[in-house]
Amino acid sequence: MAKLYQTLFLIISVSYFFSPELIAASPAGASQKAVNFIQSSCKTTTYPAVCFRSLSAYANAIQTSPERLAETALAVTLSRVQSTKLFVSRLTRFKTLKKREVKAIKDCVEEINDTIERLTKSVQEMKLCGSAKNQEQFAFHMSNAQTWTSAALTDENTCSDGFSGRFMDGRIKNSIRARIVNMGQETSNALSLINAYGCACASKSYRTKSTFGIKIELIFSRIFLDGETFGGSLSDDFIPKSKSSQLFRSVETDLLSPASTSLDSPSISI
Structure with a gap:
């Protein structure tokens, strides 16, 4: 019942933020x-x-504002990163996995959780940049945002290192590494x-009125409606169990598809 309320709340939130005046074209x-x-x-x-593939869809919202x-x-x-966490978490359901593989996946999820925590703190610092009253405050929060984002990148590299050995199933390893690589590209x-x-x-001394609180909800809403991911709007334990769900790409189907590990051609795009 609690999860039902979470879903209903998300739909209401998406309906509120998803408007022609605000959403990026x-x-x-x-x-x-x-x-x-x-x-x-x-x-x-x-x-x-x-970078261009990910951000050009939001050109109307971005305009020429750094x-x-x-x-x-x-x-x-x-x-x-939220989408990657859900994907990797679901892999532990495969009964054919060896204990070592399960451990590597769980360790990776922990690293991704750390990444989410650090990026969330960076989001908070960016909000404070927009409301800073003077240049000193702005510089302080900007430095924090840079530090947290850089730390998130380190966590992602650590997760990727866990799949460098030969013990991991090739299909699973390639699929996870492709997403971790893409996640690292986006963070970088x-x-x-x-x-x-x-x-x-x-x-x-370039400053604009910050609309970050609205913008991040819009982007999560946009991706949610496109069927890619829930973003950060739901609790960590909310993972759809139905294989017929249209909100998530089938893990089984994805594993059967060749996963790209190209540093400039991620397997997932917004």
Whole structure:
């Protein structure tokens, strides 16, 4: 019953935030100036193709604002990490797994939980950046956001290291590593854009009215309605058990598909 209430609450929340005035448009419907801004900004990141693919869908919300670009990148990253956690957690249901494989998966989930915690703290610091009363406060919260995002990237690398041996089933290992790689790409790009926003503020005293609280809910809502993931709106133990669920891609189907581990071509895209 509690989970039913959680689901109903999520649907109500999504309905509230999902409005034509607020939701980001696809690149085709966005202004060319906004798209060009995102593309040029993404060129400064480590994985520019991943960056543009993930963020161009929110061009109308981002426009040419370094703040909104950094905030959106962080929100998309956090949602991607939540999605990865759900996927990896479900793998422990396979009865053919060896104890060592199960342990590696559970250890990875713990690392992802740490990543979620650190990215959440980064989100909180970015909110405080938007409400900072002076440059000193802004610099303090910006430094914290950079530190937490960098720490999240370290957790992701640790998780990936756990699947470097030969003991793990090849299909499972490739599927998990592809997602961890993509998760790391998104986090790395978010960190680059957060750094760029901090530099823009320091050099030009660039500030805009923060709408981060609305924006992160919008992005989670957008991804939820697209059927990719619930984002961070539900409790950690909420995992659909029905194989017919349209909200999650089938784990079995995914494992049968070749998983890409290309550093600039993730297997999951928003």
